[in-house]
Amino acid sequence: MLLGQRLSQFGWHTTQSERPLATRSEGAQGQLSHRRAIPIAPYTFTYKAFGLTLSSALALPELLPTTGATDVHIYEGAAPPALDSPNLRKIFYQANKNRWLMTAEHIAGARFLVREGREIVVERTSADHDDVLRLFLLGSCMGALLFQRGTVPLHGTAVATKRGAVVIAGGIGAGKSTLALTLHQRGYPILADDISAVNRRTDGTPVIESGFPRLKLWADTCRRFAIETDDLPRIRPELEKFHYPLKKGAFCAEPQPLRAVYLLSPTGSVTRPAFEPLTGVAKMKELQAQLYKIPFREARQTWPRLFADVGALARHTRVCLVERPKNGFLLNELADLIEQDLAQ
């Protein structure tokens, strides 16, 4: 095992017997083209994210480099155009419990097969979409990987506080990143952007795993915080959205116990931010609705234990609905209220 670990750092893969899951899955699919159980691509890069060590044949400069035993292999190989009998089907992906296939040839120039929570196979179909390829790899594929591993990925940005991780969740345009950035400017390191992955310790305490040391920010958010965008890489050349790298100290690279989830909701009916701690069914339902990019009802059919996992999460976590006025963000007031709420 040790030798295998060391070899993988030097770009060698581990032996077949050490990766039985991947081997078995080849047989299950029954397609000759995917029989290549052990990728031969050299794993040039080793990163850490979500508590996992990722050995990757692709450079993923958004991630933190690390060393150590590999949990997940990312390599170029063959991904089928379709799964045999998916029980979940969307425009861009299809999935069953252990396989998740993303077909994004036209947009990302690739198909992605996420298997058994252990590997992500990337088959390139054209070479011109590397930015999007990485966006999909680090977004949807990573979310699928976490679901397969039994981790609960929430759609939200997390900051680390002395009292534990705080997740800012909410719908599209609710202002998750903007509020997280406001808290960040008050000195709280960012723990995760977009995917807040929840694992549980043996005593049941939920923890948020550390994600990537960057925030994805729209140009108007950068303007609001006087962040100069001239030198920031765009997430794609076509979009006014930037990778904002988090330097050492600005990013928390260790998992943190989950303290609270704040669900941000812009509403016309309030003129001041309003906090409503949720309990019972409402709390459960709201947490279910925060799963990363998949409706709970559908996710549960594919990964049945999610119901119990989210239930356990609800029991251990404070969840607050935070209504903010639609006209005017009142960021500092919101951040004050969150700090007060945390101090309780």
Added chain:
Amino acid sequence: MSIIWLASYPKSGNTWLRAFLSNYLRDGDEPANINELEKMGIASSHSLFERYAGVESSDLTADEIDTCRPEVYRMLAAANEDVHFVKVHDAYTFLPDGRPLFPAQATQGAVYIARNPLDVAVSMRHHMNDTHIDKTIARMANPQATLAASVKCGNNQFRQKLLTWSEHVRSWLDASKPFPVHLVRYEDMQQDPRIAFAQVVAFAGLPVNDVRLAKAIRFSRFEVLQQQEAEQGFREQPGNHATFFRQGQAGGWREVLTNEQVTRIVSAHRDVMRRFGYLPEGAGDDSGMMNDE
């Protein structure tokens, strides 16, 4: 079941019609909540798109989103058991590969709501927070005009191509469609709501019940919508300081627009305005009218 598109240029009575339909379908003892109209569906909603596409829509360009939209609507139609009304402000357009944005397979029909562009201009200026109404008038004459084009924090809709006001109307009403389109004028909804709304109900294939109809019209009166907005706000209100339900009148333009502005709107949209009886007195009997003969 297939979708019935509720299509209109912005500020033309779409929300009013949706409020009416919500109340009619709901048949409750008090007015439906204006913040729950979205359950009827909004074609340009990011969350609807993501539900069926399965990727983060903010990682995609507006054109890429458009290429997926026909499939999103097919999946939406396939997923629904009941009649399903979906609000649309896009013009009826085609993708570069020739597919229509709104696929016939997903569609039962469309209700198109038209409103006098003179009134639309006044209302839209407030809605878009335009600094001057001339900007709104230019917007309505611009073939490249879009809604929600600037992707930014706080935007829960994606880009919609509007074309010019006239092209918008024509795109839905003129070219032959593989599905039926029912025209309703805002002014008719106002003047004789019982007839206008009953026709929409019948077009949708729903039973027309006079008691329900009267109640739904009462529950969706402008004052009721306005009061609800004042009390609890309106989710679909754009993120500026204007109120969504502002005046709800026909002919309000007379107090706002200068003669010169009226002339500009009329000369940009004369043909379509004439068709709907929207030409103001004095503008109808000029050369434009003669050319038509």
